[in-house]
Structures are given as structure tokens and as C-alpha cells.
Amino acid sequence: MTPPPVPPPLVACRGVERTLGRRGRRVTALRGVDLDLAAGEAVAVLGASGAGKSTLIGVLAALDRPQAGVVTVAGTDVWAAPERERRAVRRRFGWIPQDALASFDPRYRVADVVAEALPAGERDRATAVAGLLAAVGLPEAMAGRRPVTLSGGERQRVAVARALAVGPDVLLADEPATGLDVLARERVLDVLAAAAGRRALVVVTHDPRVARRVADRVVVLDGGRVVDDLPADRMGEGGPELRRLLAAAPGARGL
Numbered sequence: 001m002t003p004p005p006v007p008p009p010l011v012a013c014r015g016v017e018r019t020l021g022r023r024g025r026r027v028t029a030l031r032g033v034d035l036d037l038a039a040g041e042a043v044a045v046l047g048a049s050g051a052g053k054s055t056l057i058g059v060l061a062a063l064d065r066p067q068a069g070v071v072t073v074a075g076t077d078v079w080a081a082p083e084r085e086r087r088a089v090r091r092r093f094g095w096i097p098q099d100a101l102a103s104f105d106p107r108y109r110v111a112d113v114v115a116e117a118l119p120a121g122e123r124d125r126a127t128a129v130a131g132l133l134a135a136v137g138l139p140e141a142m143a144g145r146r147p148v149t150l151s152g153g154e155r156q157r158v159a160v161a162r163a164l165a166v167g168p169d170v171l172l173a174d175e176p177a178t179g180l181d182v183l184a185r186e187r188v189l190d191v192l193a194a195a196a197g198r199r200a201l202v203v204v205t206h207d208p209r210v211a212r213r214v215a216d217r218v219v220v221l222d223g224g225r226v227v228d229d230l231p232a233d234r235m236g237e238g239g240p241e242l243r244r245l246l247a248a249a250p251g252a253r254g255l
Helices: 053-060 083-090 110-115 125-135 140-144 152-165 182-196 208-214 232-237 240-248
Strands: 011-022 025-037 042-046 068-073 093-096 170-174 200-205 217-222 225-231
Touching: 011 053, 025 053, 025 225, 042 053, 042 208, 053 170, 053 200, 093 152, 110 125, 110 140, 110 152, 125 140, 125 152, 152 170, 152 182, 170 182, 182 200, 182 208, 200 208, 208 217, 208 232, 208 240, 217 232, 217 240, 225 232, 225 240, 232 240
Parallel strands: 042 200, 042 217, 093 170, 170 200
Antiparallel strands: 011 025, 011 068, 217 225
């Protein structure tokens, strides 16, 4: 019996190179990166500071143009396409930043933060906002509060609600649990895993515990190169950089 054909990746990078200017010098952030992301797959991009993690998700989301290589989203060659198509590609991604508060308009209440990401044709925006807040475990009454009055974990959940408001195919989370206490971190990761559902999820992190918690697969970057790409439940079989990250993370040695 002939096996069913393997569907093409939702997002694919081939030979991606990205060089950045930092403090008057050029730094190669990504070196020949190949990466596939399937629909519904959860991938953690793991690495130390400066490994190229955040640069990679900017490239994946068609926000940052590489100097070399090809990026495709749902079969569209992103940087060969006209700008109108590229804008449509970007709307397939929901972005969850590390510092949620800094990404919110300081004039806005929570309802405004979430509502600004809703499609233009959404008529009952208050009901939509309430549904999105409920989806991340926040009460409807929180819609009227200023984000500055919320805890760090609550702000991150508002950021997840805003990311969901665009109706994305892919959620991109950049260090979503950094700086949170243990309980807030666990709650945010629970919400993130539930929010992903059938969407693809990419989580950037330096912490193997976060990677193991939310991802099916772990991609390790070191010096802008992919040095490991393996199932999350087999991180102990990784190479030197992954072993170093495991050794540095409290409680992660048994992963």
C-alpha cells in the first residue's frame, strides 16, 4: 500500500543567512539555517543569548529580510513576492513578545490592546475581546484595566490574547516566561500550549525546561547555526551546546 504523501511544511527556511550591524561592526546572526515547521507542530528554538534565536523568528514571520537563502510560508516565496502578498503572509503570524508591557500602547486599556488586533470586519468587538480573555484564563472585568496595573504573568496572557485576535496559523513567542515567578511561568506556558491547539507554535527560549514543557521538537542554535534538531523528549541525546544548556538550567538535568 502506498503511504499518503507528506504535506509540505507550513514554513520553511533554506540556507538562510542574516548579518546585523552591532556597535559599529557586522555580526552574522544566522549561518546557513535550514528549518521546516509543519502545521500544528510546536517547536522550541533553544540557545544562549546571541545565538540568533530572535533573529530567526523575525525571518520566519517575514519581518526581517535575510541576505541569502529562501523563506517560504504556505508555498509563497516571501521575499520574491510583491509587498501586498508579504503583508498577507505576516497576518498568518501572532506575535508574543518577551516584554509584553513595552509592546502595549500606554494609552490603552486591556480591551483596546486586544481589540486593535481584531480583523477590521469584526462587528461585536467587546464580545470578541471577552472571548479572547476567557481563552487565556482572564476575567472579562480585566478588559477595563490598564496593563500597568496587572502582574507580569497577566500581561503575558493579554499578549497571547492579542496574538490570537489576528486568527493566526502560527504563534511566535519570544522568551514568553522570562522574568516570571514559578507559578506565573507555569500558568503562561499552560495558556500558550492550549492557545496553540491546531496552530503551529514557535517558542524562543534559553531554558530547556520551557522547551520540554511546550514543544514537540527542539531546534538548538549556536553561533547562528542549527546544531541540533530533535524530539523534545530526547534532549538528553543532544550535542555539546544542548548538554551545556541542560547543565546550566536548574532541575533540567533529567530531561
